[in-house]
Amino acid sequence: MAKLPAQPGTTQMTAGNSTPLSDGSSAVVIASDATVAELGLRRWPGSSVHALEPGLMGIAPAWAMPKVITAAGIAPVEIGVWEVHEAFAAQALGVLREPSTQFKGFEIPDDRLDLNGDAVAVGHPFGASGTRYLLTLAISMRERNARYGVLGCVRGLGSRV
Incomplete structure (x- = not known):
């Protein structure tokens, strides 16, 4: 990794620590509580x-995730799957430091974090990243039979859900 050249106009961003641009599209299905129950889907307790x-x-999820977890009345240890958008490797590390401050020493377990890869590994389909992450979260939750999952996804200009 240390031998990879910096991207044009940067000094530290390389192909090894930044997300590749990739194509993507996205769709979202909105359903009633009855349909969600009938299909065996999971409830979305908050955002x-x-x-x-x-x-x-890039680091706003560090505060958005604890806010939604607390508002939903869920303890962080109950979260079975954590999806944290990794636009850049260093940015993701910054996001992962904050929960231990807000949750009194709790650290996101590696075996629950980004189980199917992240944007540095999978790609960053502009315009579809949020839906791609939501689907990845849903699949990971189903595979692990996790009751709760949380997604921290960034967007430009400093804000996030």
């Missing part, structure tokens, strides 16, 4: 948005 200064783009 949260957190904004930071634009120069801090």
Whole structure:
């Protein structure tokens, strides 16, 4: 990794620590509670948005995830799958530091984090990333029979859900 050249106009971003641009499309199905129950789908207990200064783009999920977990009345140890958008490797590490501060020492277990790869590994389909992550989260939850999952996804200019 240390031998990879920096991307044009940067000093530290390489193909090894940044997401590749990739094609994608997305669709979302909205259903009634009855249909969700009939199909055996999971309930969505909440969402949260957190904004930071634009120069801090990428780390807002560190605050959005604890907000939604707390508001939903869920303990972080109950989360079976954590999906954290990894736009850049260093950015994801920054996001992963904060939960231990907000949850009194809790650290996201490696065996519950980004189980099917992340944007650095899988790609970053602009315009479809959120839906791609949501589907990945749903699949991972189903595979592990997890009751709860959380998704921290970034967007430009410092805010995130």
